[in-house]
Amino acid sequence: MGNIFGRKRRPTRVTEQDRAVLQLKQQRDKLKQYQKKITVQLEKERLLAKQLLKDGKKEKALLLLKKKRYQDQLLDKTENQISNLERMVQDIEFAQIEMKVIEGLKVGNDCLKKMHEVMSIEEVERIMDETQEAIEYQRQIDDMLAGSLTQEDEDAVLAELEAITQGEEVELPEVPSESLPEVPEVPEEEPERERVRKQPEREMLAA
Numbered sequence: 001m002g003n004i005f006g007r008k009r010r011p012t013r014v015t016e017q018d019r020a021v022l023q024l025k026q027q028r029d030k031l032k033q034y035q036k037k038i039t040v041q042l043e044k045e046r047l048l049a050k051q052l053l054k055d056g057k058k059e060k061a062l063l064l065l066k067k068k069r070y071q072d073q074l075l076d077k078t079e080n081q082i083s084n085l086e087r088m089v090q091d092i093e094f095a096q097i098e099m100k101v102i103e104g105l106k107v108g109n110d111c112l113k114k115m116h117e118v119m120s121i122e123e124v125e126r127i128m129d130e131t132q133e134a135i136e137y138q139r140q141i142d143d144m145l146a147g148s149l150t151q152e153d154e155d156a157v158l159a160e161l162e163a164i165t166q167g168e169e170v171e172l173p174e175v176p177s178e179s180l181p182e183v184p185e186v187p188e189e190e191p192e193r194e195r196v197r198k199q200p201e202r203e204m205l206a207a
Helices: 002-006 016-054 058-118 121-148 151-165 192-206
Strands: none
Touching: 016 058
8 A cells, every 4th residue: 555655656747738728628618518509499489489479479479589589690690610620729739740740850860960960961971982992992803813723713712702692611632541542663664665675685695
């Protein structure tokens, strides 16, 4: 219980404009009730005047119709007042919307000013110039590489770039751990002239 009574009331968000709109609507509703009451009364008096004429009481019927005429004029004024109140309510509500729009524009304008303070026009121009220079430099590199690399080289470069981008190393062929077999020595053949010179000596030895 102590916690319940100890709670602080939240500050009301009802503005003076809200109170003014509420009062205008209350006055409008009262006028509408009065308008409805007069309308019912006028219908009764019209029927009564008709009955008085049937009864031959023309003077009383005429007096009643004059009263009815005056109340008709009041009814017209009431209708005008209701229209004025409704128009005023609409104007106030629309003005509230305009105030919210203006507040939003003000906040947006302040935000833009802060952003412009952080990045000036000179800073933007410098960044654009540096970007253009980097693009031109890269274009020159691309032009040079395009004339010196074959299609196979281009594919290899792209594959290596893809591997680096994915954080992987380019796979190279494995080096065999076993020793290579020895190649037998092939005796050198004798020159043709030397072979012809030695041929008779071999035949003499054979005989």
